[in-house]
Amino acid sequence: MWPNERVARFVNENLLAARVHPRQNPDAFKQYSERYKAPWTPTILLLDSDGVEHHRIEGFLPVDDLLAQLMIGRARIAFDAEQWADAERRFREVVDTLPNTDAAAEALYWSGVAPYKATGNPASLKATGQAFKERYRDSPWAKKASVWT
Amino acid sequence: MKIDFRQDVDRVLQEAKAQQKPVLLDFNAAPM
Numbered sequence: 001m002w003p004n005e006r007v008a009r010f011v012n013e014n015l016l017a018a019r020v021h022p023r024q025n026p027d028a029f030k031q032y033s034e035r036y037k038a039p040w041t042p043t044i045l046l047l048d049s050d051g052v053e054h055h056r057i058e059g060f061l062p063v064d065d066l067l068a069q070l071m072i073g074r075a076r077i078a079f080d081a082e083q084w085a086d087a088e089r090r091f092r093e094v095v096d097t098l099p100n101t102d103a104a105a106e107a108l109y110w111s112g113v114a115p116y117k118a119t120g121n122p123a124s125l126k127a128t129g130q131a132f133k134e135r136y137r138d139s140p141w142a143k144k145a146s147v148w149t
Numbered sequence: 150m151k152i153d154f155r156q157d158v159d160r161v162l163q164e165a166k167a168q169q170k171p172v173l174l175d176f177n178a179a180p181m
Contacts, residue, residue, distance in 0.1 A: 008150040015173040018161040019154040022178050029176065032158055036175050047172040049165045070173070141180050 004063045007070070014074050015046070047074030055081050059064075068094050069104035079110065084118035105136035110143055123147070 011017050022029040022041060033039050036053060046055040055073030057066070075090030091114060094107035112128025115121070129148030138144050154157050158174065163173045 003151070005150050008152045011152045011173055012150065015171050016161050016165050017154045017175065018150050018158045018159045018170070019156060021174040022154075022159060022176075025156055028156065028158060032174065033176060041176050041178040045172075045174040045176075047165070047174055048161075049169045049171060051162045051165070052170055054171075057152070074171065078164040100173070 004067075005011035007063060007067050009021045010067060010070055015070075044070075046070070046077060048081070050079050064098050065103065068098040068107070071098070072103050072107055075107070075110065079114060079117075082117070084114045088114035088118075099135075102114070105132075105139035105141040108132065108136060109141040113146070 008026055016076050020029045020032050022033075027068075036045055037046065040113035041057060042055040042058075042060060046057075047053055054076045054087045055069070057069045057073070059070060064109070071090060071094045075087050088111055091107040091111035091123075094101070095104050095111060098104060108128060109133060112124045114130075115124040122132045125145075125148040132142040133149070154175065161172060164170075
């Protein structure tokens, strides 16, 4: 799915990209697959600027699902850096632009958490819990958000 | 448009730190 235009644009605009190949570059593959405990391919890691992993994508995904996972990973890096507004915007962008992907429910969940972390106001959690009554009702994320309503 | 994948991971991690930019690290056996 890497040749896809939307995926390529997102990666080039948001990330520095490196690839290790198990046969063409076996030494590097051994080094980094051991460091990050990633023995299987394809595996994609989203790392912060210090090389710390924040999100992992294992196995093949269709374009929209891959793009949504990459966007979630980028949002997760912002979230873990306590960049709440940026994280909320990025999670919400997944819900708004790729609503039919598996990642959308997860993004909806965290789009409610980020403003709560910023303000301490539980209104965003309650609103998110309500939103899960309208969409993604069968997802595990709806169960997790059910305590917010 | 293609992704600007690079194979020197150490170099990419150094640049990421300098630029404060996150990294995509792809373990992939597909033809390069």
